[in-house]
Amino acid sequence: MPVNAPLLEVQNLCVSFATRGQMIPIVENISFSIGEQEILGLVGESGSGKSVTAMALMGLIDAPGVRITGMALFKGQDLLAMSGKQLRTLRGQEIAMIFQDPMTAFTPVYTIGWQIDEQLRVHQKLSRRQARARTVELLGEMGVPDPLNTANRYPHQLSGGLRQRAMIAMALSCNPSLLIADEPTTALDVTVQAQILDLMRNLRKTYGSSVLLITHDMGVVAETCDKTLVLYSGRVAETGTTQALFAHPQHPYTAALLASIPPMSGPRPERLPAIPGSPPQPLERPAGCAFAPRCTYSHATCLPAPPPAFHAINSHHKVACLLPMEGTPLPPRFSANTTATV
Amino acid sequence: MPPNSTSLQTTRDEPVLTVKDVYKTYTLNKGQTLKAVDGISFSVMSGEVLGLVGESGCGKSTLGRCLLRLHDVTSGQIIFEGQDITHLPERTLRPLRQRMQMVFQDSYASLNPRRRIGDLLAEPLKVHGTVNGERRSASAITQRLAELMELVSLPRAALARYPHEFSGGQRQRINIARALALSPRLIVADEPVSALDVSVQAQIVNLFADLQKQLGLTYVFIAHDLAVVRQISTRVAVMYLGAIVELGETDNVLHHSVHPYTIALTQAVPRPVVGTPQHAPLRGEIPSPVHKPSGCRFHTRCPAAQARCAHDAPQLRPIAPNHEVACHYPVLSHN
Numbered sequence: 253m254p255v256n257a258p259l260l261e262v263q264n265l266c267v268s269f270a271t272r273g274q275m276i277p278i279v280e281n282i283s284f285s286i287g288e289q290e291i292l293g294l295v296g297e298s299g300s301g302k303s304v305t306a307m308a309l310m311g312l313i314d315a316p317g318v319r320i321t322g323m324a325l326f327k328g329q330d331l332l333a334m335s336g337k338q339l340r341t342l343r344g345q346e347i348a349m350i351f352q353d354p355m356t357a358f359t360p361v362y363t364i365g366w367q368i369d370e371q372l373r374v375h376q377k378l379s380r381r382q383a384r385a386r387t388v389e390l391l392g393e394m395g396v397p398d399p400l401n402t403a404n405r406y407p408h409q410l411s412g413g414l415r416q417r418a419m420i421a422m423a424l425s426c427n428p429s430l431l432i433a434d435e436p437t438t439a440l441d442v443t444v445q446a447q448i449l450d451l452m453r454n455l456r457k458t459y460g461s462s463v464l465l466i467t468h469d470m471g472v473v474a475e476t477c478d479k480t481l482v483l484y485s486g487r488v489a490e491t492g493t494t495q496a497l498f499a500h501p502q503h504p505y506t507a508a509l510l511a512s513i514p515p516m517s518g519p520r521p522e523r524l525p526a527i528p529g530s531p532p533q534p535l536e537r538p539a540g541c542a543f544a545p546r547c548t549y550s551h552a553t554c555l556p557a558p559p560p561a562f563h564a565i566n567s568h569h570k571v572a573c574l575l576p577m578e579g580t581p582l583p584p585r586f587s588a589n590t591t592a593t594v
Numbered sequence: 595m596p597p598n599s600t601s602l603q604t605t606r607d608e609p610v611l612t613v614k615d616v617y618k619t620y621t622l623n624k625g626q627t628l629k630a631v632d633g634i635s636f637s638v639m640s641g642e643v644l645g646l647v648g649e650s651g652c653g654k655s656t657l658g659r660c661l662l663r664l665h666d667v668t669s670g671q672i673i674f675e676g677q678d679i680t681h682l683p684e685r686t687l688r689p690l691r692q693r694m695q696m697v698f699q700d701s702y703a704s705l706n707p708r709r710r711i712g713d714l715l716a717e718p719l720k721v722h723g724t725v726n727g728e729r730r731s732a733s734a735i736t737q738r739l740a741e742l743m744e745l746v747s748l749p750r751a752a753l754a755r756y757p758h759e760f761s762g763g764q765r766q767r768i769n770i771a772r773a774l775a776l777s778p779r780l781i782v783a784d785e786p787v788s789a790l791d792v793s794v795q796a797q798i799v800n801l802f803a804d805l806q807k808q809l810g811l812t813y814v815f816i817a818h819d820l821a822v823v824r825q826i827s828t829r830v831a832v833m834y835l836g837a838i839v840e841l842g843e844t845d846n847v848l849h850h851s852v853h854p855y856t857i858a859l860t861q862a863v864p865r866p867v868v869g870t871p872q873h874a875p876l877r878g879e880i881p882s883p884v885h886k887p888s889g890c891r892f893h894t895r896c897p898a899a900q901a902r903c904a905h906d907a908p909q910l911r912p913i914a915p916n917h918e919v920a921c922h923y924p925v926l927s928h929n
C-alpha cells in the first residue's frame with residue numbers, strides 16, 4: 253500500500269435489492285475516502301441509504317438477491333471481494349461498528365462486562381481477570397460511572413446513554429483502525445449526545461481510530477467531522493471538507509437543508525425556509541438530478557438522464573449539480589458582513 | 595408537600611390554562627413511587643405558545659397529558675378557561691374536550707390504518723359535533739373536511755386515501771387537521787415534529803405557526819429540540835426531573851439563560867456552523883426519577899453547585915420581568 257493512501261477508499265459503491273422480481277437501486281455510485289485518524293460524516297435524511305452503505309462495507313447485508321458492486325479498499329484490500337471469514341476477522345480486529353440501538357450489539361442474557369471480556373479474550377491473550385480489568389478501564393474511559401459494578405449489569409438494566417457507552421467500549425476493545433458509527437447519538441439526549449461526540453472526537457487521539465460517522469444531523473457533522481458527504485436519495489449530492497461545505501454549500505439540497513434548520517441564535521425567521529415535498533422513493537427516483545422536483549434552481553438541463561456528474565469546485569470539494577458547471581454557482585452561505593456568530 | 599412555587603405574571607387578560615402546583619406520581623411495582631411531575635405551576639395566555647423543553651424522562655408527556663385530563667393528577671389544579679377541570683367527571687368534561695386537543699409525535703400510530711382519511715376526520719365531527727345544539731348535517735361535515743384539508747395544505751383527494759399512502763410529514767398534517775376539526779382553542783402538541791426529517795420538520799413547524807396566527811390558537815408545544823422550540827414559542831419552560839427550572843419569554847430563557855441547566859442544554863445543541871466554540875459537556879446523566887437528588891434536583895450535575903444546593907431545594911422565583919428561575923446561584927453574566 254502506497255504511503256499516504258487513505259485508510260478506506262470506496263469507489264462507485266452500488267447496492268441494489270431484489271424486490272418482487274425487480275432490482276431496486278438503493279445506493280448508486282458512492283465514492284469517498286477516509287484518511288488515518290480522520291472523521292468523515294455521512295449525512296442524509298432517513299431512507300437516503302446511509303445504513304445500507306455502512307452495512308455493505310461491513311459485509312453485513314445478507315438479503316437474498318442483493319447486488320453489491322464497486323470497490324472498497326481498506327488498507328489496500330477490497331472489502332467487497334472478501335470472503336465471509338476474512339470479513340469476520342477484520343470486523344473483530346480492524347473495523348468495528350456501533351449502532352443507534354445498542355441492544356442490537358449486546359445479547360440480553362449476559363452482563364455487559366462478560367460480553368466485553370469475551371471480545372477482548374477472542375482477540376488478545378488475556379486471562380479472565382486481565383480482561384475484566386481492561387473492561388472496567390474501557391468502561392471508565394467511556395464515562396461509565398462506577399464501572400466496576402456497572403460491568404455486572406445486564407444491557408436492559410442500563411440507561412440509553414450508558415448502553416451506548418458500553419457499546420462503544422466493546423467496539424473499541426479491539427483497538428479498531430476504523431469505527432463505523434451509525435447514528436450513535438440519535439436516541440440520546442442532547443447533553444449526553446455532547447458527551448458522546450466529545451468521546452468520538454477524542455478517539456483519534458486516544459485510540460488512533462478513524463471514524464465514519466453516520467447521522468442525519470448537520471449540527472453533529474459541523475461539530476465533529478473533518479470531511480462531509482451529503483447523500484440524497486442514494487446518491488452523493490456533495491462532498492468536501494466540512495469547513496468548505498458548510499461555508500459555501502454548492503448543491504441546492506445541502507444549502508436548503510442547512511437553511512431549513514431553525515437557528516439557535518440571531519433573529520428568528522418568520523417562517524423557516526422549508527424544502528417542499530419529500531425525497532422520492534427509490535423506484536420513483538428521477539432519471540436526472542434526484543433533487544430536481546424539489547429544487548428551486550431546477551431547469552431543463554437538470555432533468556434528462558444521467559444524473560449530473562461530479563464537478564470539482566477544487567481539490568477538496570465536489571458537487572453533483574449543474575449550476576457551477578454552467579457558471580452560475582450558488583452564493584456562499586454567509587455573506588461577508590454576516591459572521592457566523594453563535 | 596413543598597410550598598407552592600407559583601409566581602405568575604399575568605400580562606394579558608385571562609389565561610387559557612392555569613396549572614397550580616401539579617403533581618403526578620406513578621406507582622411502580624415493588625411499591626416504589628415515581629414523581630413524574632413534581633410540583634409544577636404556570637399559566638398560558640390566549641394566543642401564546644408555551645414551549646416545554648427538557649430531556650427524555652423529565653415529565654413532559656406526563657404533564658401534557660395531565661393538562662388535557664388524559665391523566666388524572668395526583669394533586670394540584672388544572673384550570674381551563676377559568677374553570678377548574680381537575681376533578682370534573684368525564685360527562686361534564688366532554689364538551690370542554692372539544693376546545694382542547696392533542697397532537698402526538700408518532701403520526702402513524704395515532705391514525706387507524708384501515709380507515710380513510712375522510713372517515714378519520716369526520717369521526718370527531720360526528721361524535722362531538724353539535725353546532726348550536728344541532729347535529730352536523732352530512733353536507734356540513736363535507737364542507738368542514740374540505741376546510742380542514744385547506745388549512746393543512748393537503749389536496750381534497752387525500753380524504754379518500756389511507757394513512758399508509760402518505761409520507762410522515764403528510765400524516766402529521768392529517769393529525770393536525772384532526773386536532774383542528776372541532777375548532778379547539780388550546781392544542782397540546784407532544785413532540786409533533788421529532789420523528790420528521792429536518793426539511794419536512796420545517797414545513798410542519800411553519801404550519802403550526804401559520805395556524806396559530808390564522809386561528810388565534812394557544813399552544814403548549816412540547817419538544818426536546820431547543821431550536822424548534824425557540825422557533826415557535828413565545829415563552830419557554832425548561833424542565834428537569836419533573837420540575838420547571840427556568841421559565842419566561844423565549845429570548846430571556848434561551849439567550850439570557852440563568853439556570854446552569856438551561857445554559858448547559860443550550861450549549862449542547864450542535865450548531866450547523868463550523869468553528870462554533872465547544873463547551874465542556876455537562877457531566878453524568880439524568881438521575882433516576884425514583885431516587886431524585888436531595889436539595890436542588892440538578893445539584894449532582896451542576897457546575898455551579900455549592901454546599902447549600904445539596905439540601906436546600908430552590909423554588910421558582912422571578913429574577914427579571916418575565917423570567918423565573920429555580921436556582922440559588924443563577925448565572926448572571928455568562929453572555
Ligand SMILES: Nc1ncnc2c1ncn2[C@@H]1O[C@H](COP(=O)(O)OP(=O)(O)O)[C@@H](O)[C@H]1O
Nearest residue numbers: 269278296297298299300301302303304305315
Ligand atoms: N434489505 C432491504 N431490502 C430492500 N430495501 C431495503 C433493504 N434495506 C434497506 N432498504 C431500503 O433502502 C433505503 C435506504 O435505507 P437506509 O440505508 O436504511 O436509509 P438511512 O440509513 O439513510 O435512513 C430505504 O428505502 C430502505 O427501505
Ligand SMILES: Nc1ncnc2c1ncn2[C@@H]1O[C@H](COP(=O)(O)OP(=O)(O)O)[C@@H](O)[C@H]1O
Nearest residue numbers: 620628630649650651652653654655656657883
Ligand atoms: N405509565 C407510567 N408508569 C410508570 N412510570 C411512567 C409512566 N409513564 C411515564 N413514566 C415515567 O415518568 C417519567 C416521565 O416520563 P415522560 O412524561 O414520558 O417524560 P418525557 O415525555 O419528558 O420524556 C419517566 O421517568 C418515565 O419513565
Ligand code: SF4
Nearest residue numbers: 890893896903921922
Ligand atoms: S441551586 Fe445550586 S445545584 Fe441547583 S442549579 Fe443552582 S447552583 Fe446548581
Ligand SMILES: [Mg+2]
Nearest residue numbers: 302303304435
Ligand atoms: Mg439508518
Ligand SMILES: [Mg+2]
Nearest residue numbers: 654655656785
Ligand atoms: Mg415524551
